[in-house]
Amino acid sequence: MHMPHQSSAASRDPASLHSPNTAHLDLIDLHRKHGPLVRTAPHVVSVADSAMIPLIYGATEKFKKPAFYPIQCISWRKQPAMNLFSTRDPEQHRVEKRKVGAAYSLGNLLAMEDQIDSCTRLFCDRMEEANKSPIDLGAWLQYYAFNVVGEPTFSQKLGFLEGGQDVDGMMKAIEGMLAYASMCGQVPWWHNVLLGNPLLTKLAPAMEHWNQVLIFTLKAINSRTELQRDGELNDAAEQGADMLSRWHNVKSTDPLKMTTRDIIVHLSTNNHEAMAKMRAEIDEADGKGLLTHPIRYKEVTAHLPYFCAVLKEAMRLNPSVGLIMERHVPPQGANICGKEIPGGTIVGINPWVLNYDESLFERPESFEPSRWIDGTKEELQGREHILSLNFGAGARGCIGKHTSLIEMHKILPEMYRRFDVKLVRPDEPWKTTNHWFVQQEGLICTLAPRAQH
Numbered sequence: 218m219h220m221p222h223q224s225s226a227a228s229r230d231p232a233s234l235h236s237p238n239t240a241h242l243d244l245i246d247l248h249r250k251h252g253p254l255v256r257t258a259p260h261v262v263s264v265a266d267s268a269m270i271p272l273i274y275g276a277t278e279k280f281k282k283p284a285f286y287p288i289q290c291i292s293w294r295k296q297p298a299m300n301l302f303s304t305r306d307p308e309q310h311r312v313e314k315r316k317v318g319a320a321y322s323l324g325n326l327l328a329m330e331d332q333i334d335s336c337t338r339l340f341c342d343r344m345e346e347a348n349k350s351p352i353d354l355g356a357w358l359q360y361y362a363f364n365v366v367g368e369p370t371f372s373q374k375l376g377f378l379e380g381g382q383d384v385d386g387m388m389k390a391i392e393g394m395l396a397y398a399s400m401c402g403q404v405p406w407w408h409n410v411l412l413g414n415p416l417l418t419k420l421a422p423a424m425e426h427w428n429q430v431l432i433f434t435l436k437a438i439n440s441r442t443e444l445q446r447d448g449e450l451n452d453a454a455e456q457g458a459d460m461l462s463r464w465h466n467v468k469s470t471d472p473l474k475m476t477t478r479d480i481i482v483h484l485s486t487n488n489h490e491a492m493a494k495m496r497a498e499i500d501e502a503d504g505k506g507l508l509t510h511p512i513r514y515k516e517v518t519a520h521l522p523y524f525c526a527v528l529k530e531a532m533r534l535n536p537s538v539g540l541i542m543e544r545h546v547p548p549q550g551a552n553i554c555g556k557e558i559p560g561g562t563i564v565g566i567n568p569w570v571l572n573y574d575e576s577l578f579e580r581p582e583s584f585e586p587s588r589w590i591d592g593t594k595e596e597l598q599g600r601e602h603i604l605s606l607n608f609g610a611g612a613r614g615c616i617g618k619h620t621s622l623i624e625m626h627k628i629l630p631e632m633y634r635r636f637d638v639k640l641v642r643p644d645e646p647w648k649t650t651n652h653w654f655v656q657q658e659g660l661i662c663t664l665a666p667r668a669q670h
């Protein structure tokens with residue numbers, strides 16, 4: 218099976234060039250042609266050099282987020298309410314992160330693994346019910362991802378997997394927000410006359426009721442509060458182990474939750490051999506009794522090295538973020554790739570560009586899980602370092618990284634252990650759209666339960 222996005226300009230329809238939907242692919246081509254610095258707009262420079270990651274995205278946040286980010290916030294009581302993701306103010310960021318950060322650590326999340334397992338069971342049950350009829354696996358994995366985020370946060374299922382559908386238009390709303398940001402973010406002052414226009418709240422006093430992310434979160438908090446009142450909380454909530462309990466004093470909504478659409482995208486594999494090898498590894502570990510039901514995270518990292526390599530390779534080929542992660546050069550300017558770049562210039566790295574850089578990954582267009590296994594310790598660490606930019610870096614790196622990685626490490630091997638997954642139209646490439654995050658559509662599959670599992 219080969220489900221690549223078309224990956225170089227030469228192989229693509231010229232009409233698709235320079236459309237925002239393929240901006241990530243165009244940028245790969247531009248860097249291959251012009252080198253590590255490409256000026257994409259008068260004051261915007263795309264950087265393709267992994268050595269610049271610490272400078273641009275360092276822990277001390279010398280390069281601050283520009284106006285692209287604050288337009289991605291919700292409104293609360295008719296005012297823009299900056300969240301952890303959208304704020305440009307390092308002090309607000311520090312305070313917000315201190316409030317919620319610990320809950321997202323690997324250790325704390327793994328302490329709630331039983332709750333994630335209940336979502337995995339529900340997902341597998343729903344797949345069995347589908348009874349080999351074609352389903353949109355991309356959508357179902359996204360429902361799983363939403364339910365998993367809900368479990369440790371609210372100690373309850375949010376209804377995505379149960380209903381097999383988007384709940385309260387939440388997924389659509391996030392897609393819309395990202396699409397808006399991807400376009401308006403290129404010319405952020407447009408935001409002042411569009412959704413950021415204060416007149417809008419006067420014209421439409423209930424503006425925040427349009428905000429599905431907010432409505433959804435408030436509903437989840439309310440319903441959790443009702444369960445508490447009625448004494449129907451599950452164990453984690455009883456013990457105060459869910460995130461809501463940890464955040465006891467949280468008054469505003471949770472920061473922007475990006476979906477783990479990467480799970481979906483990461484299913485792209487064109488290699489029957491890799492699939493067979495991965496399946497054999499899972500079956501062998503299963504046969505030796507090394508895997509519980511559902512599979513635990515640590516079992517996967519300990520006993521399924523080839524699966525882990527497949528996952529990394531899929532993440533390399535399909536990073537979620539498809540635009541440069543913009544930052545302002547500080548007022549005094551900076552030397553970037555040997556060039557003096559003036560203060561105020563917007564610079565940034567697009568993970569797609571590094572992941573497809575021939576000097577970093579040989580045959581970058583090719584799906585080769587072995588690159589995550591073969592090599593010296595230094596080489597492997599170097600590759601991991603580059604891949605980690607998929608989740609950003611430094612002070613503003615992704616807070617949901619462990620949540621997403623745990624999900625992917627659990628649901629995917631469990632799914633392959635229990636089902637034969639087949640694409641309904643294996644020759645059709647999937648369609649991807651770059652709206653800040655690169656999202657695919659059309660992962661229509663059948664899942665046939667495997668007899669022995």
Ligand code: HEM
Nearest residue numbers: 301302472475477479537542607608609613615616617621
């Ligand atoms: C595969 C899934 C995910 C990917 C690939 C991803 C990727 C990223 C990236 C690249 C950034 C940095 C953006 C930048 O610097 O411009 C980021 C930041 C962030 N992500 Fe994620 N993310 C994922 C899942 C999640 C989840 C599940 C959550 C919430 C539970 C989340 C919450 C956040 C937050 C709050 C920030 C801002 C952190 C800060 O500024 O301190 N993400 N994410």
